[in-house]
Amino acid sequence: MGVYPLHSFALFKNVVDSGHPIIVDDVHTADVVDDELKPVCISLQIISFVDIPVIKNGKPVGIFCLVQSTPRSWTDLEVALAIETAERTWVTVERAKAEEALRKSEKRLQLATDAAKMGTFIYYPDEDRGDPDTQMLALYGLPPDDTLNLAKALAEIIYPDDRIRYANDVAQALNPGGNGKLNSDIRIIHPDGSVHWMNVTAQTQFEGNPPQAVSMPGVSMDITERKRAEEALKKALQHKDEFINIASHELKTPVTSVKAFLQVVQNRLAREGNEKFVALLSKMDAQIDKLTALIADLVDVTKIEGGKLQFREEYFSFDELVDETIEEVQRTAEKHTIVKKGSTGTTIFGDRGRIGQVIINLLINATKYSPDANTVIVESKADDKSGVTLGIQDFGIGIPKDMLGKVFERFFRVEGENTQTFAGLGIGLFVASEIIKRQGGSIWVESEEGKGSTFYFSLPREGSKGKRQQEDTFVGNTHQE
Incomplete structure (x- = not known):
């Protein structure tokens, strides 16, 4: 016995190459058996044999050998049976390989579903019957019973408040007019009274014309821990917002008092002609204004997240607002000259104070992030169609390309060697972006690192009022149709 390479024996190689059987009645006298193969056959007590090539998809994949230890005259019937046996043997071998691969795949799937706390099922809508695996039964606190109808069992253990919603989700997934997808989170009551969150994901299979739902295979996963984490995060964010709101309001009163006292002292020193101290107090007053703006931004953040940011809308001159805000910021921008170009000659509808807040924020940022520039x-x-557009350009540090899409996110600040010296919480642009969006406009930035940035926003003439009118018109047309 042993392992011999195919090319060592010309006879077997010929079987593979030719694709035809070779019949040997006696190795001692057969001409096709060469001097190398003959002693091997004799040592293995193979005196006569039939070699059948096994062909798959037109290519030889093996040799089926029928052997005998004594000389034999093989009949045509025996050779035909050998050929048929070879074909059936190969089919059996392939089936065995496929079954083994399937067993391994099922084992891997079972390990994965066990690790993920996941079960599988198939729902048959015609029978209103669900066929779950043992893992799913365990997740739902149900006994391992082959006769159990999962659909009926679920109706009893789903949390009462979730039953109607889940039934609607399933009905929608079974509707041939939809995409057949089911993705629903439900609460399950276990026999011990504990409540568990489960996610059910499935895909309906449709057949026929017109199509009908025939089955819905899917998976279900225990997401209790995730739901608890989400709830804890939600509470933490709520507590944080409450803290910011309370702290902001508590800071308003003393800051307002300090500013009022400062203005009294400033006026008295101005009357006395003490210009040096008046200038110092002016700088202090500017810093108090920054603190006031920061507090206002913090309050706005909590209002935005709570959906409570209010707007007092009216018609106003956009150019007058721009002029006023430039004049206000210029008073404290000692190193920079703010140059105005162009005008709109336009009256727009919106919250004048909120839009002014956006312009001031962008102007202050422009001066802050261009410390080595002076303009x-x-x-x-x-624009006749879009309304008005304002651009504020600085010649400062700029913003890296990979961060341009994040500048309007809450608490986002550009990080790097040059930006570490600039103070701020990263909420000003977030607030500005939300104000512009809720006024029916858009805001964006163009920047090149090391050369500066230009922040733009555009507003329609009718602001959010025009947007609401468009929506009302669309709804009205829909009803008319």
Whole structure:
């Protein structure tokens, strides 16, 4: 016995190459058996044999050998049976390999579902019957019973408040007019009274014309821990927002008092002609204004997240607002000259104070992030279709390309060697973005690192009022149809 390479024996190689059987009645006298193969056969007590090539998809994949230890005259019937046996043997071998691969795949799937706390099922809508695996039964606190109808069992153990919603989700997934997808979170009551969150994901299979739902295979996963984590995070964010709101309001009163006292002292020193101290107090007053703006931004963040940011909308001159805000910021921007270009000659509808808040925020940022420059450009223009657009350009540090999409996110700040010296919480642009969006406009930025940035926003003439009118018109047309 042993292992011999195929090319060592020309006879077997010929079987593979030719694709035809080779019949040997006696190795001692057969001409096809060469001097290398003959002693091997004799040592293995193979005196006569039939070699049948096994063909798959037109290619030889093996040799089926029928052997005998004594000389034999093989009949045509015996050779035909050998060929048929070879074909059936190969089919059996392939089936065995496929079954083994399937067993391994099922084992891996079972290990994965066990690790993920996941069970599988198939729902048959015609019979209103669900066929779960043992893992799913365990997750739902149900006994391992082959006769159990999962659909009926669920109706009893689903949390009462979730039953109607889940039934609607299933009905929608079974509707041939939809995409057949089911993705629903439900609560399950276990026999011990404990409540567990489960996610059910499935895909309906449709057949026929018109299509009908025939089955819905799917998986279910225990998401109790995830739901608890989400609830804990929600409470933490709520407590944080409450703290920010309370702290902001508590800071308002003393800051307002300090500013009022400062203005009294400033006026008295101005009357006395003490210009040096008046200038110092002016700087202090500017810092108090920054603190006031920061507190206002913190309050706005909590209002935005709670959906409570209010707007007092009216018609106003956009150019007048731009002029006023430039003048206000210029008073404290000692190193920069704010240059205005263009005008709109346009009256728009919106919250004048909120839009002014956005312009001030962008102007302050432009001066803050361009410490080595001395100019900020403000350019406004009107468009017959879109309304007004304002651009504020600085010549400062700029923003890396990979961060441009994040600048309007809450608490986002550009990080790097150059930006570590700039103070701020990263909420100003977030608030500005939300205000512009809720006024029916859009806001964006163009920037090149090391050369500066230009922040733009555009507003429609009718603001959010025009947006609401468009929506009302669309709804009205829909009803008319």
